[in-house]
Amino acid sequence: MQITRAGEYAVLGLMSLARHTPGQMSMIEEVSREEKIPKSFLSKIFQNLAKAGLVRSVRGAGGGFVLAKQPDEITVLAIIEAIEGKIAFQRCRQEKAECEHVGGCALCGLFEQAQDGLKDVLVRTTLSDLIRQQDEIKSHGGRQQAVLANH
Amino acid sequence: MQITRAGEYAVLGLMSLARHTPGQMSMIEEVSREEKIPKSFLSKIFQNLAKAGLVRSVRGAGGGFVLAKQPDEITVLAIIEAIEGKIAFQRCRQEKAECEHVGGCALCGLFEQAQDGLKDVLVRTTLSDLIRQQDEIKSHGGRQQAVLANH
DNA sequence: GGTAACAGGATAAAGTTAGTCCGAATTGTC
DNA sequence: GACAATTCGGACTAACTTTATCCTGTTACC
Known part of the structure; x- marks a missing residue:
């Protein structure tokens, strides 16, 4: 019952892209560092x-990724589902409406x-929300609790 | 991002116990079947x-499990955490308040x-809620959607 | 003492996670 | 056109987790 590292890295990576001026290419190397x-x-x-259509990739010299x-x-x-596939706790509903267990x-x-409760939280938060929250945390010296910016 | 089968089986198993008259022993064999x-x-x-204190076990002939x-x-x-350990999506908060990634x-x-959104749903539903819902599903021939019994 | 039932440890197969590596394709520059 | 920079895509791997199975031991009842 965890978000995988891949999913976590995806969000962090996109946050890094989002902090750059729009349209500017970022290389893997940079983001990684x-x-x-x-x-x-x-x-x-x-x-x-890129396959999921969240970033555009450009190959070759001067290439990289942009949002x-x-x-x-x-x-x-959207980010997490792009990496981990659709969030699906239960096995039963996916294909057939009935499952073999009694309860x-x-x-x-x-x-x-x-x-749904989980998805609801994740769908209400965008990359820009995260960046705003991060800025607040930094500017307050990180001493406070996480800020609940969305309502 | 899934509930493990072990967690699922635990809930189903306890539902089976709960359907029996209180205090009556059930054997693994029975529940399994x-x-x-x-x-x-x-x-x-x-x-x-049993270790988590959700059931009592009795050994020997005539033994078994009771709630x-x-x-x-x-x-x-409580059931799921007994089997899978505490639900913890994020890695950072567990021990140190800061993590090394920028965002x-x-x-x-x-x-x-x-x-928390997830836990909230799971903590509001008890074994008896599940059994009640299951009875409703059965009595309506299973043609309807899942019933949202808790409010 | 025999039988019925759980306890607990060892083991194992399969799947998932978290990476690594490398050659191929693409683009910009000189 | 050669070369360097950069992503693409696939193969590969090591470690871990899940999902069991099996065997021996222990307890309780008769």
């Missing part, structure tokens, strides 16, 4: 983000609710 | 539930929120 993420792993992750959308149009849910479907219903 | 869960695996799971509390005192969260703590804060 900035966020302390293994370079070759990050490169794999960005490949998938494909505005930071406030990219939700954390199965009551449980599946509950898991669906739980999953 | 009823819920179609591998016997030896289920036995391991119940061992852990250690009333079904409405056992939340799904790290903003992200940790978000994950904490998401995790």
Whole structure:
């Protein structure tokens, strides 16, 4: 029951892109150094983000990655699902509506609710929200609790 | 990002116990057959539930397992955490308040929120809620959507 | 003492995670 | 056109987790 590192790195990596001036290319090398993420792993992750249409990649000298959308149009849910696939707690609903266990479907219903609660939080937060929060944390010396910026 | 089978089996197994008259022993064998869960695996799971104090085990002939509390005192969260350990999405908050990634703590804060949203759903549902819902699903021929019994 | 039941440890196969490595393709520059 | 910079894509791997199974030991009842 954890977010994978790949998902975490994806969000951090995109935050790094978002902090740059819009349209400016960033190289894997840079982002990797900035966020302390293994370079070759990050490169794999960005490949998938490109496939998902969240970043645009440009090869060759002077190439790199740019956000494909505005930071406030990219939700954390979209990023995580791009890397980890659709969030799906329960096994049953996916294909058939009934499961073989006696109490199965009551449980599946509950898991669906739980999953929705989770998604709800992740879909309400965008890259720009995260960056704003991060700035606040930094400017207050990190002494305070996490800020709940979205309402 | 999934509930493990062990966690799922634990809930189903306890639902099975809860359907019996209070105080009546159930054997692994029975529950295993009823819920179609591998016997030896289920036995391991119940061992852990016993350690967590959710069931009482009695050895020897005529032994088995009984719920250690009333079904409405056992939340799904308690069951899942007994089997899978504390739900913890984020890595950072656990020990140190700061993480090394640049945008790290903003992200940790978000994950904490998401995790709370999830826990909230799981803690509001007890074994008896699940059983009630299951009865409703069955009595309506399973044609309807999952019932949201808790408010 | 025999049988029924859980306890607990060892083991194992399969799947997932977290990377690494390398050659190929693409682009800009001289 | 040669060369350097950079991503793309696939193969590979080591470690860990999940999902079990099996065997021996222990406890309780008769």
